[in-house]
Amino acid sequence: MAAQVLDGKALAQKTELELSERVARLKERSGGQTPILATILVGDDPASATYVRMKGNACQRVGMDSLKVELPSSTTTEQLMAKIHELNADANVHGILLQHPVPHQIDEAACFNAIDIAKDVDGVTHLGFGRMAMGLPAYGSATPKGIMRLLDAYEIPLRGKHAVVVGRSPILGKPMAMMLLNANATVTICHSHTTNLAEIVRQADVIVGAVGRPELIKADWIRDDAVVVDAGFHPDEGRVGDIELEPLKQRVSAYTPVPGGVGPMTINTLIYQTVESAEKKILG
Ligand code: NAP
Numbered sequence: 001m002a003a004q005v006l007d008g009k010a011l012a013q014k015t016e017l018e019l020s021e022r023v024a025r026l027k028e029r030s031g032g033q034t035p036i037l038a039t040i041l042v043g044d045d046p047a048s049a050t051y052v053r054m055k056g057n058a059c060q061r062v063g064m065d066s067l068k069v070e071l072p073s074s075t076t077t078e079q080l081m082a083k084i085h086e087l088n089a090d091a092n093v094h095g096i097l098l099q100h101p102v103p104h105q106i107d108e109a110a111c112f113n114a115i116d117i118a119k120d121v122d123g124v125t126h127l128g129f130g131r132m133a134m135g136l137p138a139y140g141s142a143t144p145k146g147i148m149r150l151l152d153a154y155e156i157p158l159r160g161k162h163a164v165v166v167g168r169s170p171i172l173g174k175p176m177a178m179m180l181l182n183a184n185a186t187v188t189i190c191h192s193h194t195t196n197l198a199e200i201v202r203q204a205d206v207i208v209g210a211v212g213r214p215e216l217i218k219a220d221w222i223r224d225d226a227v228v229v230d231a232g233f234h235p236d237e238g239r240v241g242d243i244e245l246e247p248l249k250q251r252v253s254a255y256t257p258v259p260g261g262v263g264p265m266t267i268n269t270l271i272y273q274t275v276e277s278a279e280k281k282i283l284g
Pocket residue numbers: 143166167168169170171172173190191192193194197209210211212213216231232233242262263264266267
């Protein structure tokens with residue numbers, strides 16, 4: 001039987017309609033105040049510029065504004081921090097996105113951590129991660145939170161399931177594992193030092209590919225009834241993800257398409273959390 005497609009694109013479009021209504025209501029009730037996401041792009045990496053543009057466009061589609069900050073690739077940690085402090089202090093800004101990665105001379109973690117927790121709508125601060133991990137209110141890291149929203153929308157059961165996350169980056173694998181743990185899954189995290197990856201993946205009820213290597217996770221490692229979530233996207237290597245997906249489409253229980261699965265949910269979660277932040281600030 002064909003697997004269920006976890007259609008992130010469709011869910012993001014549906015959510016945008018709901019967000020448009022919430023933004024319109026917010027404007028109505030506040031005498032025209034508009035939620036604003038500040039986006040910071042440092043340097044001239046074309047892929048990062050595209051991501052920032054896509055995020056700005058998503059803001060526009062739901063009636064929000066974005067404040068675009070562009071800094072040269074020679075920017076120092078101190079200069080970037082100063083800009084973040086300025087945006088923290090700006091009462092009209094409800095969320096701050098610092099596009100990853102920043103040029104190598106910048107201390108990225110320090111700059112992420114400089115973002116006010118109330119404006120950390122991309123879920124990148126250590127404080128936000130700690131709060132989320134402890135089950136306290138916090139904005140989730142956008143990609144794993146987007147995955148959780150997608151699994152929730154399709155009512156994929158997680159309680160008691162064995163979830164295997166391949167990758168442990170601060171913005172993806174690690175928070176993904178904590179979110180799955182908080183949903184009462186039994187979680188295994190794999191990384192580049194894992195010696196028996198295929199064997200562990202074979203045990204997964206839910207497998208999350210967050211590894212950044214095209215089709216590193218092979219189809220024949222994955223069980224017939226598994227739920228397959230692929231965070232990767234490699235446009236220059238055949239537009240594939242981190243998981244060898246094609247042979248799985250007829251035999252697993254559900255999968256995220258690449259593209260059109262996790263990617264749209266990441267941007268959607270960013271704007272979703274910005275609307276939440278604006279509602280809290282403006283309506284209290
Ligand atoms: P990353 O920072 O490069 O982290 C990759 C992780 O994979 C690391 O934890 C690394 O382990 C692990 N790894 C590398 N080689 C491995 C191997 N041979 N076996 C097992 N684990 C291995 O990447 P990321 O930022 O988390 O991104 C991961 C993927 O998600 C990428 O494909 C990226 O494009 C995608 N992504 C998508 C979105 C979206 O919006 N859709 C957003 C972010 C990322 P170590 O920790 O041991 O080095």
